[in-house]
Every structure is written in structure tokens, then in C-alpha cells.
Amino acid sequence: MNLTGKRILITGASSGIGEALARIAVEQGASVVGVARREDRLHALAERLGRQFTPVVCDLEDTTAVDTIKSLKHFDCVIANAGRGSTIMPLDLNLESLEAMMRANVYSALHTLQGALPSAQRGDSFVFVGSILGRIPYAPWRSAYNASKAALAALIVGWRQELYRRGVRVLLVNPGLTKTEFQSTANPESITLPNLHLDSTEFPSMKLQTSDEVALTIIKAIESDRDEVYTREETARWVANYYRELSDGRDLVRHLLEP
Numbered sequence: 001m002n003l004t005g006k007r008i009l010i011t012g013a014s015s016g017i018g019e020a021l022a023r024i025a026v027e028q029g030a031s032v033v034g035v036a037r038r039e040d041r042l043h044a045l046a047e048r049l050g051r052q053f054t055p056v057v058c059d060l061e062d063t064t065a066v067d068t069i070k071s072l073k074h075f076d077c078v079i080a081n082a083g084r085g086s087t088i089m090p091l092d093l094n095l096e097s098l099e100a101m102m103r104a105n106v107y108s109a110l111h112t113l114q115g116a117l118p119s120a121q122r123g124d125s126f127v128f129v130g131s132i133l134g135r136i137p138y139a140p141w142r143s144a145y146n147a148s149k150a151a152l153a154a155l156i157v158g159w160r161q162e163l164y165r166r167g168v169r170v171l172l173v174n175p176g177l178t179k180t181e182f183q184s185t186a187n188p189e190s191i192t193l194p195n196l197h198l199d200s201t202e203f204p205s206m207k208l209q210t211s212d213e214v215a216l217t218i219i220k221a222i223e224s225d226r227d228e229v230y231t232r233e234e235t236a237r238w239v240a241n242y243y244r245e246l247s248d249g250r251d252l253v254r255h256l257l258e259p
């Protein structure tokens with residue numbers, strides 16, 4: 001996609017992958033509307049990026065976000081990137097912890113879609129940022145997060161089917177471990193994460209990527225004809241292997257948690 005002159009909505013633009021996306025898209029000639037809750041961070045970014053970046057302060061978990069996004073009119077591309085993690089082991093889950101992750105990672109994406117869809121035209125793209133953990137939930141301390149990203153991935157398949165004949169493209173991008181504020185937001189200092197028996201050779205998504213690397217993969221994916229993309233090629237192979245083993249009745253991650 002030649003970004004020159006394109007209008008792009010990026011949610012979660014106040015830090016990490018979204019901020020990198022906004023900067024790169026503006027550098028490539030796009031006009032970007034960046035959404036997040038932290039006004040100071042968005043305005044600091046607006047000062048750096050200039051007139052091609054418009055900050056919109058909005059909590060995407062709130063249903064009022066739908067009207068806020070509707071009022072922004074047409075975008076050639078919408079990147080629903082906002083989200084966050086949490087730390088809770090699967091056996092400790094309760095309704096509150098599960099609902100919090102659904103609000104952060106599913107409702108925020110749903111509200112973004114509902115707000116932008118009325119203005120969508122043939123040829124437009126909706127990009128959703130999922131996670132490798134939505135495909136292989138190998139980190140059990142992210143239990144509620146894993147479930148929310150898996151739910152998002154499932155919903156996206158339906159949205160893609162419904163929008164296919166309207167010529168509106170729906171793409172899922174699944175990053176692995178990326179150096180952003182995600183870890184500090186998701187991991188309260190009081191909680192010690194359990195260890196896993198894994199190394200980054202066996203589990204490529206554990207290799208840290210920069211937010212710029214991930215943002216560039218997302219932008220490249222917009223111009224591809226792929227429905228789903230991993231930010232590391234070897235991660236895609238790992239996922240394929242995981243599901244091949246699962247179809248043979250073996251869950252490759254069942255033994256990973258150290259006692």
C-alpha cells in the first residue's frame with residue numbers, strides 16, 4: 001500500500017507498537033488519527049509528528065467510543081491495535097479478571113470496527129492486532145489475555161466473511177514478544193512469573209522484537225493479500241507445527257510449566 005495521501009486510524013497510538021505505526025505511517029505520507037486514553041502522550045506525539053497526526057483521546061472500552069470513531073468519518077485503513085495484558089494463572093481466574101481482558105482486547109476492537117464500518121468503502125482494510133498467545137496459549141500466567149486474543153481471532157474470521165463481498169479486507173496480525181510498555185502494564189511488580197521450560201530457539205515468538213520491526217511488518221501486511229500474518233516467519237512455522245501435533249492428539253506446551 002502506498003501510504004501517500006491515505007487516511008489511517010491507529011488505536012493505541014500513545015505508546016509501543018501503535019506509536020511506532022503512527023510515526024512510520026506519517027513518515028510514509030499518510031494522514032494519521034491516533035486514539036488512546038493518555039492525552040499527554042498523544043499530544044507529545046502530535047508535537048513530534050506535526051499536522052499529519054491528529055490525536056483523539058478516547059477510552060475504547062466504553063460504548064461511547066463507537067460514536068467518537070463514527071464522527072471521524074472515512075479511513076482507507078483502520079489499525080485496531082489498542083490492548084493490554086494481565087497476569088493471572090488459569091486456576092485463579094474469576095469473572096472480573098476475564099471481563100477486564102475482554103473489555104481491553106475484544107470490546108475495544110469491536111467498538112473500533114463498529115465506529116469505522118459505516119464509512120468504509122470497497123478496497124478499505126481493517127487490521128486487528130492479535131497475539132501469538134491467541135493462537136498458542138503457552139504462557140499460562142496470561143490466561144485471561146490469551147483467551148481474549150483467541151476470542152478476537154475467532155470473531156475476526158466472522159467479520160472477514162461478512163465483509164468479503166463488500167470488498168472490505170480484514171487482516172489479523174499476531175506479534176510475539178515485543179519491547180513496549182506491555183510487560184510493565186501486564187505484570188504487577190508483586191507477582192513473580194513462573195518459569196517455563198523453553199528457549200527462544202524452540203519458541204521463536206519468545207525472541208524480543210522492537211516496536212518498529214512489528215510496525216513495519218504490519219504496514220507491509222496491509223499491501224499483501226494475506227488474511228493472517230505473524231511478525232516473525234519462524235513463528236508461523238511453529239504455529240503450523242503446534243496444530244499438526246494437536247491434530248495428532250499431542251499438546252506440545254502441556255509440560256512447559258516448571259514446578
Ligand SMILES: NC(=O)c1ccc[n+]([C@@H]2O[C@H](COP(=O)([O-])OP(=O)(O)OC[C@H]3O[C@@H](n4cnc5c(N)ncnc54)[C@H](OP(=O)(O)O)[C@@H]3O)[C@@H](O)[C@H]2O)c1
Nearest residue numbers: 012014015016017036037038060082083177178180181182
Ligand atoms: N508487546 C508485546 O509483547 C505484544 C505481543 C503480542 C501482542 N501485543 C499486542 O500489541 C498491541 C499493542 O501493545 P503494545 O505492546 O504496543 O503495548 P503498549 O505500549 O502498552 O501499548 C498499548 C496501547 O493501547 C492503548 N490502550 C489500552 N487500552 C486502551 C483503551 N481502553 N482505550 C484506548 N486505548 C487503549 C494504550 O494507550 P493508553 O494507555 O494511553 O490508553 C497504548 O497506546 C496490544 O493489542 C497487545 O496485546 C503485544
